[in-house]
Amino acid sequence: MIWQLDLSILTLIVICAFATIMVKDLLSAAIIFGAYSFLMCLLWTEMGAVDVAFTEASVGAGVSTVLFIAAVYQTTRKVGVRKSGRLLSKAVALVATLLTGLVLLIAEADFPDFANPFTPASLHLSPYYIMQTLHDTNVPNIVTSVLADYRGFDTMFETAVIFTAGLAVIAILRRFKKEDRCDLPEPYVISEAHPDTIIRFIARQLVPFIQLFALYVVAHGHHSPGGGFQGGVIFGASFILLAISYDFKMVLGIMSERWNILLGNIGVLIYAGIGFLCLLLGANFLDYSVLSKVLPATDKIMARSHGMLGIEIGVAIAVLAIVISIYFNIVSRGKYDKGL
Amino acid sequence: MPSIISDYNYWIYILLMMIGLYAMLAKNNLVKKVIGMSIFQTAIIIFYVSISAKEHATIPIIAHHGAAEAAIDVAHYANPLPHVLMLTAIVVSVGTLGVALALCLGIYRRYNSLEEDEIQEQLQ
Amino acid sequence: MSFAEQAPVLLVIIPLLSALLVNMVGLINRRYCLPVAVTGILGSLTASVITLIRVMENGVISYRLGGWPPPFGIEYVIDHLNGLVLVTISFVSLLAVIFSKESIKKELPEKIPQFYTLFVLLVTGLLGMTVTGDAFNLYVLLEISALTGYALIAMGDNRALVASFNYIILGTIGASFYLLGVGHLYIMTGSLNMGDLLTILPRLYTLNVVFIALLLILTGTWIKMAFFPMHGWLPNAYTYAPSAAGCLVAPLVTKVSVYIMIRIMLSVFSPLYVYNIAGLSETIVWMAVIAILSGSILALAQTDFKKMLTYLIVAEVGYMVGGAWLASSAGLTGAILHIVNDALMTLCLFIFAGIVIYKRGGHQLQDLAGLYKKMPVTMAAFTVGALSMIGVPPTAGFFSKWYLILGAIDAGRYHFMAALLFSSLVNAILFFRVIEIAYFEPKIDHHGGETENIVVDEAPLSMLVPLIIVALSLIVIGLYSGDIVTNIIQHSVPQGL
Numbered sequence: 001m002i003w004q005l006d007l008s009i010l011t012l013i014v015i016c017a018f019a020t021i022m023v024k025d026l027l028s029a030a031i032i033f034g035a036y037s038f039l040m041c042l043l044w045t046e047m048g049a050v051d052v053a054f055t056e057a058s059v060g061a062g063v064s065t066v067l068f069i070a071a072v073y074q075t076t077r078k079v080g081v082r083k084s085g086r087l088l089s090k091a092v093a094l095v096a097t098l099l100t101g102l103v104l105l106i107a108e109a110d111f112p113d114f115a116n117p118f119t120p121a122s123l124h125l126s127p128y129y130i131m132q133t134l135h136d137t138n139v140p141n142i143v144t145s146v147l148a149d150y151r152g153f154d155t156m157f158e159t160a161v162i163f164t165a166g167l168a169v170i171a172i173l174r175r176f177k178k179e180d181r182c183d184l185p186e187p188y189v190i191s192e193a194h195p196d197t198i199i200r201f202i203a204r205q206l207v208p209f210i211q212l213f214a215l216y217v218v219a220h221g222h223h224s225p226g227g228g229f230q231g232g233v234i235f236g237a238s239f240i241l242l243a244i245s246y247d248f249k250m251v252l253g254i255m256s257e258r259w260n261i262l263l264g265n266i267g268v269l270i271y272a273g274i275g276f277l278c279l280l281l282g283a284n285f286l287d288y289s290v291l292s293k294v295l296p297a298t299d300k301i302m303a304r305s306h307g308m309l310g311i312e313i314g315v316a317i318a319v320l321a322i323v324i325s326i327y328f329n330i331v332s333r334g335k336y337d338k339g340l
Numbered sequence: 341m342p343s344i345i346s347d348y349n350y351w352i353y354i355l356l357m358m359i360g361l362y363a364m365l366a367k368n369n370l371v372k373k374v375i376g377m378s379i380f381q382t383a384i385i386i387f388y389v390s391i392s393a394k395e396h397a398t399i400p401i402i403a404h405h406g407a408a409e410a411a412i413d414v415a416h417y418a419n420p421l422p423h424v425l426m427l428t429a430i431v432v433s434v435g436t437l438g439v440a441l442a443l444c445l446g447i448y449r450r451y452n453s454l455e456e457d458e459i460q461e462q463l464q
Numbered sequence: 465m466s467f468a469e470q471a472p473v474l475l476v477i478i479p480l481l482s483a484l485l486v487n488m489v490g491l492i493n494r495r496y497c498l499p500v501a502v503t504g505i506l507g508s509l510t511a512s513v514i515t516l517i518r519v520m521e522n523g524v525i526s527y528r529l530g531g532w533p534p535p536f537g538i539e540y541v542i543d544h545l546n547g548l549v550l551v552t553i554s555f556v557s558l559l560a561v562i563f564s565k566e567s568i569k570k571e572l573p574e575k576i577p578q579f580y581t582l583f584v585l586l587v588t589g590l591l592g593m594t595v596t597g598d599a600f601n602l603y604v605l606l607e608i609s610a611l612t613g614y615a616l617i618a619m620g621d622n623r624a625l626v627a628s629f630n631y632i633i634l635g636t637i638g639a640s641f642y643l644l645g646v647g648h649l650y651i652m653t654g655s656l657n658m659g660d661l662l663t664i665l666p667r668l669y670t671l672n673v674v675f676i677a678l679l680l681i682l683t684g685t686w687i688k689m690a691f692f693p694m695h696g697w698l699p700n701a702y703t704y705a706p707s708a709a710g711c712l713v714a715p716l717v718t719k720v721s722v723y724i725m726i727r728i729m730l731s732v733f734s735p736l737y738v739y740n741i742a743g744l745s746e747t748i749v750w751m752a753v754i755a756i757l758s759g760s761i762l763a764l765a766q767t768d769f770k771k772m773l774t775y776l777i778v779a780e781v782g783y784m785v786g787g788a789w790l791a792s793s794a795g796l797t798g799a800i801l802h803i804v805n806d807a808l809m810t811l812c813l814f815i816f817a818g819i820v821i822y823k824r825g826g827h828q829l830q831d832l833a834g835l836y837k838k839m840p841v842t843m844a845a846f847t848v849g850a851l852s853m854i855g856v857p858p859t860a861g862f863f864s865k866w867y868l869i870l871g872a873i874d875a876g877r878y879h880f881m882a883a884l885l886f887s888s889l890v891n892a893i894l895f896f897r898v899i900e901i902a903y904f905e906p907k908i909d910h911h912g913g914e915t916e917n918i919v920v921d922e923a924p925l926s927m928l929v930p931l932i933i934v935a936l937s938l939i940v941i942g943l944y945s946g947d948i949v950t951n952i953i954q955h956s957v958p959q960g961l
Contacts, residue, residue, distance in 0.1 A: 013356070017356055017359050021372060029371070029372065036382075040382055040386070043389075047390070049389045049393075050399045064378065071445055075445060076448070089366065093366035097358045097365070100358065103676055104357070104676070107673045108354065114347070115395040118415075119651070119654075121392070121421075122414075126654070130417050131414065134412075140402040141400070143420045143424055143427070146421060151538055152530050155428070157605060160480065160608055161611065164612055165435030165439055167585075168582065168615030171615045172439070172619070173442050269481070269484050286529055287531035329442065377636050391650065421656075429643065436610075436632065439615065440632050443628055447626060
């Protein structure tokens with residue numbers, strides 16, 4: 001918590017936010033948005049929120065920027081010239097925004113001091129988690145134990161949210177028919193004649209390391225920042241790297257649409273299934289301690305640790321499939337014929 | 341730390357929220373609206389993470405693993421609960437981003453434009 | 465571990481697992497999607513009914529997820545209020561999914577697995593929002609319902625994409641405001657569990673930040689329920705959605721948002737704070753009056769039948785918000801009863817609209833011409849729904865309006881009572897106009913003056929049966945309203961209002 005660093009990063013964040021809204025070219029806006037996300041990560045690392053920063057780095061600065069660029073590529077880079085006659089709606093928006101800001105400022109006056117270790121939020125629930133996590137679950141990463149055990153039910157629905165998002169993108173965009181009368185001409189000619197040797201070579205070398213790192217992040221999430229989401233996104237990103245550097249069709253051959261859907265389902269099923277297994281064994285939903293009955297040589301505490309690892313694997317599988325699926329759908333406009 | 345610095349964090353999140361909210365409501369271009377939505381959601385994340393920050397505190401990973409019975413000083417670790425909540429919020433926001441971009445793509449395919457007023461004209 | 469004891473969590477898990485199963489089964493053969501979806505929702509209905517019966521026998525049920533005691537873990541709390549809403553949600557979803565069989569085959573033949581998966585996930589989200597006792601868990605499930613809603617609506621015809629985009633922008637603002645409000649509560653109390661907040665907040669009631677937290681959460685839920693003036697997304701979104709999606713989304717999503725508002729009012733901020741300290745009752749009742757009036761008047765101006773129904777939803781939301789904020793027990797009773805009744809009425813009307821689209825291909829008012837002769841059973845069921853909207857006894861709509869009017873008189877808010885009566889009058893005009901159009905046939909050239917043989921061409925059975933069931937239930941619920949109020953709703957309304 002170095003407050004000078006805090007202030008400077010915050011100032012840069014505000015500048016990036018202004019820039020990404022004002023700039024006239026959508027591709028530039030997407031790139032500046034990537035910078036904005038990355039600065040957010042730095043800020044959160046500096047505040048001690050390493051898991052959040054890790055997730056924002058992989059999900060926000062990584063995948064979001066790629067999705068934006070893919071979407072801009074498939075539509076248009078130009079932002080339209082402002083026509084007159086929208087002044088009233090802009091004025092209403094400005095008033096609403098200023099009103100909200102004012103209300104929030106009034107609320108802010110009552111807040112306890114920033115970075116004070118003795119605020120109500122720091123004194124009520126979290127001391128229990130900090131003190132008891134090793135004793136209850138044998139997992140030193142408190143964020144993982146809260147995420148996967150104490151509040152594991154939230155995380156299951158979070159996995160369901162990402163699954164729903166992937167499904168929604170398929171439902172909105174996917175075109176199964178060969179002919180589509182509403183189809184527009186390609187915005188840019190995709191040149192398939194220039195395989196860029198250097199990019200392809202480096203990407204091919206990097207991919208195994210990226211995937212290994214992703215598996216490490218999933219497996220080591222109990223002891224270091226990381227976990228299912230971050231690992232799954234990194235793994236999915238390795239496929240996106242292949243798709244960008246080589247050819248969309250090639251990656252489709254490795255990871256077909258059916259496999260994506262199946263893996264996405266299996267991931268969420270593993271999570272809900274482990275919870276359901278706990279039900280069948282006689283405890284409440286997602287009460288991992290009862291898994292000690294089926295896992296060999298574990299007591300109740302280690303059963304919680306293993307239960308957490310199980311669900312993290314489920315999350316990683318689901319997220320990996322969904323990230324690839326969303327990217328495929330956006331970059332090929334739902335037709336799965338060619339892409340970036 | 342000086343008290344005005346103590347409020348700076350919260351003022352910035354309010355400013356970012358206003359930027360995001362204004363972009364969502366006032367901008368004409370659909371992708372700019374989506375960017376505004378992302379900024380709005382990340383501003384809320386800054387707010388929650390600021391709640392969890394503690395002066396002179398380290399990351400919420402217990403460092404005494406292996407040293408049994410070592411006393412755990414709560415004030416030494418950042419508050420982990422908002423981190424968990426915000427992990428969920430980031431995933432939700434990227435899900436919403438994916439769906440919003442898919443909608444933009446679908447709209448562009450139909451109306452050949454990403455500007456709200458042009459689309460409104462075509463709908464009349 | 466008996467089914468009954470695990471029912472609170474099973475009523476959410478069964479639909480979740482069946483949604484995944486629908487998606488996987490859809491990869492093999494799409495004809496199995498509907499049966500799996502129906503089974504999932506049926507299982508959920510069973511669990512909800514069992515839970516409601518247990519609550520009525522034993523009182524409030526608490527279920528600990530992961531085995532952790534609240535406030536450290538997430539808790540499910542079921543009392544009479546959400547027990548009733550849970551049964552309503554599963555019942556309406558079951559009828560909507562049965563209705564969807566023919567409708568989806570015609571409107572979205574190539575996206576059947578995706579549709580049913582999203583459908584069942586939406587049901588999961590709505591049930592999960594209702595049953596939870598944790599403020600942040602509610603946000604996650606709110607987002608599941610929202611994302612599935614956006615996708616279901618976007619699968620409609622041409623204008624659906626733009627409507628869904630507006631919905632996603634406004635809906636995200638709403639959900640984010642809710643999250644921000646919960647964050648303000650967290651920073652002052654350190655807790656996310658609703659029961660825990662109820663015990664901690666009283667010593668903070670004098671602070672501005674608690675009031676602003678209430679405002680933020682209210683604004684978030686108002687955007688989600690399309691309370692005037694934040695209703696702009698609703699008419700287009702619900703009109704252009706696919707018929708089967710409309711039958712699920714229109715009756716339920718706004719009502720569950722009303723439930724969330726009531727839950728936050730009663731179980732997080734106490735009635736004492738909400739009615740006496742916050743000082744918002746007067747303003748909000750006036751806003752509700754404007755909502756009712758504008759919804760009714762805008763409905764009159766429509767030539768599109770489905771859009772007319774959506775503006776009526778805006779007016780109905782005004783009933784419920786106004787009733788809840790009247791600060792009288794009759795008003796709150798009316799609002800809660802209206803959640804159930806309005807869900808059923810809206811389902812009836814939207815199934816009818818879906819049948820019209822299926823048979824006639826459009827949803828303008830002139831597409832209804834001559835329906836009385838061609839589809840008598842459908843029109844009879846529609847008439848029951850229309851009478852309920854107007855508020856004619858013994859249909860259910862009359863009783864909830866009756867409680868709302870009683871509440872308005874108790875609280876001395878005569879402008880609310882006037883708005884309710886005005887709205888009934890406008891509904892009467894609207895629906896009699898519809899019935900008139902449906903009664904007279906379209907102009908056909910009569911050759912030689914022979915009487916035309918009208919062929920009765922009823923809707924398919926899978927569409928007709930849910931419609932008949934919902935119309936009958938409107939009458940049954942109406943007749944049993946007294947029992948429902950005494951045995952269920954009275955237990956949720958706090959004493960001494």
